[in-house]
Amino acid sequence: MSNLLISRSADIPDPLRVARARSLPNLGPRLLFLSGGSALNDIARRLKLYSHNSMHLITPFDSGGSSQVLRQAFDMPAVGDLRSRLMALADETELGQPDIFRLFSYRFPKDADEAAQEEEFRALLSGEHHLMRAITQPMRRLILAQLRAFAEHRPHGFDLARASTGNLILAGGYLTHDRALEPVLFLMSKMVDVRGTVRAIVDDNLGLGAELQDGQIVLGQRDLTGKELAPITAPIRQLFLTRNGQRLPAASVLLPKRNRRLIERADLICYPPGSLYTSVLANLLPAGAGRAIAARNVPKIYLPSLGHDPECLGMTLPDQVAALLACLRADAGEDCPAEALLNAVICDAGAIPLEQRQAVEARFSLPCLPLALTRSEHPDRYDPDPLCETLISLI
Structure with a gap:
């Protein structure tokens, strides 16, 4: 799959694929997004022009x-x-x-x-x-x-x-x-x-917690994002689910069958922009999520946030990819190859330094494709049109 993405990268966006999607959005591809918060909403709003079949698994763990x-x-x-x-x-x-x-x-x-x-x-x-x-x-x-x-x-x-x-x-x-x-x-x-389809990743009143690298335990999505309260003071070592403030065993919260079926039907799986831990990785915590993703042979794309993410304290792009793969492998197995979980990192050419993009390719043997995906007036946000056209072109 990685080689296929590299071969297509010169043709992104693909005008024929984009035109076909825009002419028949009701027959559009099933793009699956694992997200939370509002970071993807502008992109989702524009995606309606290309597909009426996108699928969105959302974290219901907001504590603010x-x-x-x-x-x-x-x-x-x-x-x-x-x-x-x-x-x-x-x-x-x-x-x-x-x-x-x-x-x-x-x-x-x-x-x-x-x-x-x-x-x-x-x-x-x-x-x-x-x-x-x-x-x-x-x-x-x-x-x-x-x-x-x-x-x-x-x-x-x-x-x-x-x-x-x-x-x-x-x-x-x-x-x-x-x-x-x-x-x-x-x-x-x-x-x-x-x-499209919108579902909660689990239908349960659960919370988020994190163990930081200094040993500190932080409970609550609101306490981790650094948006309403002061940001965390040490990098996150591990993310976990809680019930009534108590840490839950990793295998105790199962991915519902209806959500596993969405993953099994996806034409593309996207780890989209947003708070890395509380919006993206939180969706991967239910048991079965990593295995379901690994079993699906479709493009799997990581779109890193372009702005400042307080949850990613001191983290470079390779560090973020490593955190994503570690969370997936916690369920899929430590020996699961990277390309079964992630096929490419796609970002704006001007937002991520060249040395970080090269480090991703060297460390994980995954392509990191720099494209023109922002507007000059908003360099910290993806431009929905070229981003939607890029994702459509990869299917």
């Missing part, structure tokens, strides 16, 4: 923001990143469901007083809020059923400031469907005509 408020209230997985990816993949044309999209994307004001927040919430529940009135029946009735389930179970003192309406509806659906995410994710996907 409004997702954490819901987790504490209902002992449920984090849904914020799942909702945001559903919205990124929704049909935003007038042929889709723009009124539902606007409702699911709405957030309660941050600075409004409690009385005003509660008044607006009551208007939503009654169906009199302008966002709810805009939705026709029977869809409005279906959405209200989920929102009213949330209201019924809402604990006293629940703060609505900055709460996402879509998250509240997801939480209500989770409670309605016997505390399972998959049914309500499927329902929301249909409501907004999602152009």
